[in-house]
Amino acid sequence: GESVGLHLPTLSVQEGDNSIINCAYSNSASDYFIWYKQESGKGPQFIIDIRSNMDKRQGQRVTVLLNKTVKHLSLQIAATQPGDSAVYFCAENRKGNFNKFYFGSGTKLNVKP
């Protein structure tokens, strides 16, 4: 039978390099964003969040950049490690409705030792 599903974009990086994963959103009412990491067979794991009144937020080895003008979000991972290999999703919710998150289709990060 026909296989239906998303073909995930894949980013391959060398261990120690920096990674940049991108996400585009379409709704101008999007107010709050989260980056999640999902390892095979596991649930999404919270990495970092950012509100629409900010354009940059830093965590431990991760930075999220938000460009509201072009509706673009990126996740930068410094000194990428093999343990960072996973699928990364951005998720957004919209002003006045924080109950419901919309997930992007994800990017697979492959870290080569």
Added chain:
Amino acid sequence: EPEVTQTPSHQVTQMGQEVILRCVPISNHLYFYWYRQILGQKVEFLVSFYNNEISEKSEIFDDQFSVERPDGSNFTLKIRSTKLEDSAMYFCASSADEKLFFGSGTQLSVL
């Protein structure tokens, strides 16, 4: 670190059977959610729950689905009569505010 726990990790059922997926949200969280992920597809919102009632539900969450908080710690998703297309990974999540924390999921296989 507190976490959302889900049981079972895998559930196999026959089409038409009822299943109950169980979740224990993080203890001080007030908002509870179910999401699902069909293999190879996006994570999709099913339902949110607050103050003992559904806050919002998606088109997927039809009359075959129900949620319940039977006591102070558990949050369940019931599918009354499972269909083949219900096969997916079901994630429970909870939050104290907007920050959503997910469990490891229950892989539901409907045969």
